[in-house]
Amino acid sequence: MLFTTASALVATLFAGLVSAQTPVGFTPAVEAKLEVIYGTKATIEPGTGFTKTETARQPTIGTSDVALNGTYVWLLIDLDVPSNFQNPSSGPRRTNLHALITGFKFSGQTVSVAGVSNPIYTLTSSSTGPITYVGPSPPAENPPYAHKYVSLLYETPEGFTVTRQQVGQTFGFNLTTFVDTVGLTAAPVRASYISVAA
Numbered sequence: 001m002l003f004t005t006a007s008a009l010v011a012t013l014f015a016g017l018v019s020a021q022t023p024v025g026f027t028p029a030v031e032a033k034l035e036v037i038y039g040t041k042a043t044i045e046p047g048t049g050f051t052k053t054e055t056a057r058q059p060t061i062g063t064s065d066v067a068l069n070g071t072y073v074w075l076l077i078d079l080d081v082p083s084n085f086q087n088p089s090s091g092p093r094r095t096n097l098h099a100l101i102t103g104f105k106f107s108g109q110t111v112s113v114a115g116v117s118n119p120i121y122t123l124t125s126s127s128t129g130p131i132t133y134v135g136p137s138p139p140a141e142n143p144p145y146a147h148k149y150v151s152l153l154y155e156t157p158e159g160f161t162v163t164r165q166q167v168g169q170t171f172g173f174n175l176t177t178f179v180d181t182v183g184l185t186a187a188p189v190r191a192s193y194i195s196v197a198a
């Protein structure tokens, strides 16, 4: 009985780990997947690898379970910027905000992408900011170190706005401070991440 309970607990823990769409150790952990499509290539599993060239232009984002019916802000954050570029392994890694774009809504359309079984309900925004998309460009390191880029989607209330000033610095971007500043108190509704090598 005890053994069964322990096994069930372990199974539950593993299920939790396997289904997280955010990187291990990232807060907040999010289980619902944001589909991120660069060209014709989607994020199949958490941490799917992409090249700099593939990610040069802003991806299409969406959902493959249900069409979302609200309004959303999308953030893309590099989690692995070295504090010391000369000696990357000498210090902690920091964040860099690569996109923060408001006004995403369901486009009314779906796309089908290899590797994702359901059609993807795409989201679009006529906005490009306040932080316009900048493609990943991780520096070469020895040994090589792929950077993790986490995408977060937050639902925003009616009339939500955010100024460039409220975002703060992109390098060392602090998500906790940001969501506090702009009043996004609810957890992100979707997330995923990709890996990009130099």
Ligand SMILES: *[C@@H]1O[C@H](CO)[C@@H](O)[C@H](O)[C@H]1NC(C)=O
Residues within 6 Å of the ligand: 069, 070
């Ligand atoms: C969006 O969908 C949710 C869940 O299906 C529903 O509860 C909510 O009322 C919907 N919101 C709008 C604005 O249609």
Ligand SMILES: *[C@@H]1O[C@H](CO)[C@@H](O)[C@H](O)[C@H]1NC(C)=O
Residues within 6 Å of the ligand: 174, 175, 176, 177
């Ligand atoms: C972000 O800011 C909060 C509140 O000021 C602070 O507690 C936290 O350590 C900061 N996080 C990082 C990664 O600097």
